[in-house]
Amino acid sequence: MSNNDPDFVHKIVLLGDSGVGKTSLVQRYVYDSLSPDVGRTIGAVLHVKKIEFNDVVHKQVIWDLGGQESFSELREQYCANSSAALFVFDRTRLETFQNIDEWLTALYSSAGKIPVIAVENKIDLESVITSEQIKGMLEARELIHLQTSAVENTNVDSAFRELMQIIVSERSKKE
Ligand SMILES: Nc1nc2c(ncn2[C@@H]2O[C@H](COP(=O)(O)OP(=O)(O)OP(=O)(O)O)[C@@H](O)[C@H]2O)c(=O)[nH]1
Numbered sequence: 300m301s302n303n304d305p306d307f308v309h310k311i312v313l314l315g316d317s318g319v320g321k322t323s324l325v326q327r328y329v330y331d332s333l334s335p336d337v338g339r340t341i342g343a344v345l346h347v348k349k350i351e352f353n354d355v356v357h358k359q360v361i362w363d364l365g366g367q368e369s370f371s372e373l374r375e376q377y378c379a380n381s382s383a384a385l386f387v388f389d390r391t392r393l394e395t396f397q398n399i400d401e402w403l404t405a406l407y408s409s410a411g412k413i414p415v416i417a418v419e420n421k422i423d424l425e426s427v428i429t430s431e432q433i434k435g436m437l438e439a440r441e442l443i444h445l446q447t448s449a450v451e452n453t454n455v456d457s458a459f460r461e462l463m464q465i466i467v468s469e470r471s472k473k474e
């Protein structure tokens with residue numbers, strides 16, 4: 300196997316309401332760029348990134364789902380066979396956080412109870428959600444919480460790396 304052939308392939312899915320910044324986070328992470336006018340994602344878009352992690356090459360197949368309600372029937376199909384997910388919410392819109400169970404239900408019903416990181420995006424802007432609200436909701440659902448800004452490129456790589464770390468440790472538990 301050449302150095303560039305992946306040893307492992309993981310499907311990662313990005314979930315969350317329309318406009319929370321899923322596409323912006325993926326653009327940052329995969330292409331190291333940001334276009335302010337990406338537009339709403341229609342259906343879902345697939346991206347691929349290879350990363351080296353603990354001296355092993357991992358291929359991340361990243362599904363960026365369109366958050367609009369009209370795509371809700373497709374969600375479960377897109378979530379099938381995922382290894383892990385990022386649930387993204389926008390700290391300037393409370394409802395994007397309150398809709399968490401709608402997203403988790405769709406995810407878990409098709410992929411099983413896979414690891415999820417809750418990503419509080421747009422930390423370059425003022426928040427309307429209290430840290431108590433976030434803590435309460437996420438602790439009850441046993442989700443890790445990370446804060447990102449796709450615009451300022453804060454923590455974006457770390458979010459995907461942390462997810463890889465979880466995937467790898469879950470895999471080793473099963474072996
Ligand atoms: N200030 C700020 N704006 C952001 C950030 N991330 C994304 N945005 C902006 O939020 C808007 C929506 O971002 P998208 O990445 O298209 O959101 P999405 O979640 O992919 O939306 P759908 O494809 O409709 O589900 C865009 O105008 C982005 O530039 C951020 O971290 N900070």
Ligand SMILES: [Mg+2]
Nearest residue numbers: 321322339340
């Ligand atoms: Mg999008």
